[in-house]
Amino acid sequence: MKYQQIIFDVDDTLIDSAATENFALHHLFAAHHWQLTPKLQQTYHKYNQGLWRQLELGEITYEELSQITFSHFLKANLGLEVDGLKIMNEYRSYFGEAHQLLPGVEHTLKLARKLGYQLTVLSNGERLMQNHRLELAGIKDYFNLIVTSQEAKVSKPDKRIFDYFFAQTKVAPNKTIFFGDGLQSDILGAEKYGFASIWYNHRHRANTLNLHPIFEVDTYQDFDTLLQNNLMHF
Structure with a gap:
């Protein structure tokens, strides 16, 4: 078997x-009796994605993201002055209870384990929250190791998070493959560190960074086919 370990993003x-x-945004706004329109929700999504890109580029820290996300957003869009960290913590309490799996996830995890792969997680997120969500989703026990940026104190794609990860697993990078949706975080991170990746491009985004995952799939069914073919081209 060419690869022994698969790292999953969350x-x-x-x-x-x-x-x-x-789920989290609707619960937060309902709790405060703020009106959440479809347009405002779309604005938040775009704004939040931009902040996470800044985090991945090292332009802001996780602590800064936590402080500014809602203080800036609510001020700009609803004219509200809030304690940004307090609102973010409330939002994350709702976020941490949501655990809807993408189609085909558990079948693939069962198949990969059956085929002998060690399954692990590397996530830009909080340790307790991500562990809790994986447990609620019923898939935590599939993973031999779960590592988050909170405990590593650095986020993907920074090479130091991979140093931290591989210091805790017995499988070398050249025997490891990363399966993730994040072009900027997962695929770039793996490529810069020098090991293989599969881009789970289910949102049908363009490869704007000219990266080179060994495969690109848009469904877990396609990933199953790759696993059954020993992650080899066919």
Whole structure:
């Protein structure tokens, strides 16, 4: 077997990020009696994605993201002055309860384990939250190791998070493959570190960074086919 270990991202790779964000945002706004229109929700999504890109580029820290996300957004869009960190913590409490799996996830995890792969997680997120969501989703026990940026104190694609990860697993990078949706975080991170990746491009985004995952799939069924063919071209 060419590869022995598969690293999975969490958000929008295992757990549906769109459904999670929708759940958390609606609960937050309802709790405060703020009006959440479809246009405002779309504005938040675009704004939030931009902040996460800044985090991945090292332009802001996770702590800064936590402080500014809602303080800036609510001020700009609703004219509200809020304690940004307090609102973010409330939002994350809702976010941490959402755990809708993307189609085909559990079948693929069962197949990969049956085929002898060691399954692990590397996520830009909080340790307790991500562990809790994976447990709620019923898939936590599939993974031998779960590592988050919170405990590593650095986010993907920074090579130091991969140093931290590989210091805790016995499988070398050349025997490891990363399966993730994040072009900027997962695929770039793996490529810069020098190991293989599969881009789970279920949102049908363009490869604007000219990266070179060994495969690109848009469904877990396609990933199953790759696993059955020993992750080899066919």
